[in-house]
Amino acid sequence: MEREDKNMQAEPSEAQENPKKQPQPKGYEAYLSLFDLVRMLAVITLVFVFFFRLNGVSGSSMYPTLVDKDYLVLESNFLYRDAKQGDIVVLYTPPFSENDELLVKRVIAVGGQTVDIDFNAGAVYVDGQALDEPYTFEPTYLSYAEYGKALDYPVTVPEGELFVMGDNRNHSEDSRFSDVGCVKKEAVLGKVLLVIFPGRQTNELGAVTGGRDWHRFGAVS
Secondary structure, eight states: OHHHHHHHHHSOOHHHHSOOOOOOOTTHHHHHHHHHHHHHHHHHHHHHHHTEEEEEOOSSTTTTTSOTTOEEEEEETTTOOOOOTTOEEEEOOTTGGGGTOOEEEEEEEETTOEEEEETTTTEEEETTEEOOOTTOSSOOOOOSGGGTOOOOSSEEOOTTEEEEEOSSGGGOOSTTSTTTOSEEGGGEEEEEEEEEEOOEEEOTTOOEEEEEOGGGOEEOO
């Protein structure tokens, strides 16, 4: 009997084997969902602060590649440090930065390269080689000499700077305009990767001519 009593004492009770689960506080599941949402938003914020940016196009200076009210994804300058000829970049540079305006332009030449432009023929030369520019709307005729704001060509781009122009060459304020000139690489906020929301179709002057062309969604070059 004594042995049986000891065995009975050693056997755990059913209540010990299956402890009753404590009910979760009211709203606990909602708290977990909110926590997951906050964590997800924090990750998205970090991605778009350090790796990518969103930016809208204002104006028609990059027509026909980009149009007014296009929304773009940029590779942030946190990653994008080495601008190359042909890249489309977003800039924050005087005199436009004084009005908190951003510029979207194409890199024509980088530090150490020499730019020359034949405004009669509309041809652009970098280091003596004529550029093949299928992306432009028209040849490059606008020099800004008629406004007293032209550069003296040829122009050798200083190290650490960029010579940029809009694809809508005769309706773009860019490095040909002496108030802008060559821009510091530090002024680059990022490289344009793709159009995520196209603006309505316009002409070279920015006048709306049609609806959104969703075929323009995607990579930009």
